[in-house]
Amino acid sequence: MPFQTALTKALNLRVPVLAAPLGRGTDAAFLAAMANSGGFGFAALMHMPEVTISDELAEISRVTGGSFGANLTLVVDQRKRLAAALDKGVRVFSLWQGDIEPYVRVIKDAGGLVFWTIGDPKDAARAKEFGVDFIVSQGREAGGHFIGTAPTMSLLPSIVDAAKGVPVVAAGGVADGRGLLAAMALGACGVWMGTRFVASKESASHRGYKERVVAARATDLVETELFDPVGQECPHWVIRNSTFSKWEEAGRPPTGQRPGEGESISRYPNGQPVYRYDVAAAWDSMEGDWEASPLYAGSTVELIHDVKSVAEIVGEIEATAEAALDKISGSRAGR
Ligand SMILES: Cc1cc2nc3c(=O)[nH]c(=O)nc-3n(C[C@H](O)[C@H](O)[C@H](O)COP(=O)(O)O)c2cc1C
Structure with a gap:
């Protein structure tokens, strides 16, 4: 691929493509x-119990040859998870929401790299002084939880302008090589993709959820805070499901009065119940009513027509980026 950027150099990648942390989906x-495709993915530590995290990270490290990153959502205290990850040799971290400063200090002291997901150019201006290595600019069309104040097309260049030279990765609305090229034209050094990889053969998302991503149109998405616990609300895009529809039919009541609240809808592999309105996305090894769990997805559902392997997805990104580049060069040459 003809793209060598700050991102490919820092992580030794063939393609400037990152897979976003997708709850339990990025197992x-x-x-x-x-890692085998030439890209790089992130594990979502928020969804790993503190008691199993060390074993889980050791296994991920073994199968990836250490080429993966760890994501910490700072709506809760994540110091134990950070310590466990550092102890297992993880040196690439992604942080978002909450106060990143103390976490950045610990990661930098250990010689690590920090990605910071932001949605506001005001934060971009502070990234350098915090010691952040890469900004992830998350547009408001991003699947799942989002903090973007504007869609990628306008947010990304404004974050690039404010970033004081800190390299910026584009998240939100990218599903193929045309999106990669567009993001690079707007100043990004690579892309961070979520929804496209939910519908990959290897993701641990429920197969029914993958099919829903393939079948959905952008008009099937709803913006809500329905699947967050009190005190941790952050807007998220989901595909409309039975839980959302029943809550809407009931007149959108507040927490405590929602239909079926406290009802167990399925089970995690360890036998623990999954309750209606829980934040966890439908995961392949969940048994029961997986469809009632949040089906996180963003506007790239418009571009996702089948479940493909990660290698096929990354290969297509390369091919479509090169074709788009040829087309642009052709128009410049008057061809
Ligand atoms: C199923 C799912 C789970 C997600 N979980 C996380 C997470 O745990 N931490 C995080 O930083 N972002 C999470 N995100 C958001 C992604 O990091 C990313 O910003 C988004 O998917 C990019 O937009 P796209 O879906 O249009 O590619 C999640 C997104 C999805 C679709």
Whole structure:
């Protein structure tokens, strides 16, 4: 691929493509496929119990050859998870929401790299003084939880302008090589993709959820805070499902009065119940009513027509980026 950027150099990648942390979806098998494709993926530590995190990270490290990153959502205290990850040799971290400063200090002291997901150019201006290595500019069309104040097309260049030279990765609205090229034209050094990889063969998302991503149109998405616990609300895009529809039919009541609240809808692999309105996305090994769990997805559902392997997705990104580049060069040459 003809793209060598700050991102490919820092992580030794063939393609400037990152897979976003996708709850339990980015498990060891997925992350290994990502590393083998020439890209790089992130595990979502928020969804790993503190008691199993060390073993889980050791396994991911083994199958990826250490080529993966760890994401910490700072709506809760994540110091134990950070310490466990550092102890297991993880040196690439992604942070978002909450106060990143103390976490950045610990990661930098350990010789690590920090990605910071932001949605506001005001934060871009502070990234350099915090010691952040890469900004992730998350547009408001991004699947799942979002903090973007504007869609990628206008947010990304404004973040690039404010970033004081800190390299910026584009998240939100990218599903193929045309999106990669567009993001690079807007100043990004690579892309961070979520929804496209939910519908990959290797993601641990529920197969029914993958099919819903393939079938959905952008008009099937709803913006809500329905699946967050009190005190941790952050808007998120989901595909409309039975839980959302029943809540809407009930007149959108507040927490405590929602239909079916406290009802167990399925089970995690360890037998623990999954409750209606829980934040966890539908995961392949959940048994029961997976469809009632949040089906996080963004506007790239318009571009996703089938479930493909990670290698196919990354290969297509390369091919479509090169074709788009040829087309642009052709128009410049008057061809
Ligand atoms: C199923 C799902 C789970 C996600 N979980 C996380 C997470 O745990 N941490 C995080 O930083 N971002 C998370 N995100 C958001 C992504 O990091 C990313 O910003 C987004 O998917 C990019 O937009 P796209 O879906 O249009 O590619 C999640 C997104 C999805 C679709």
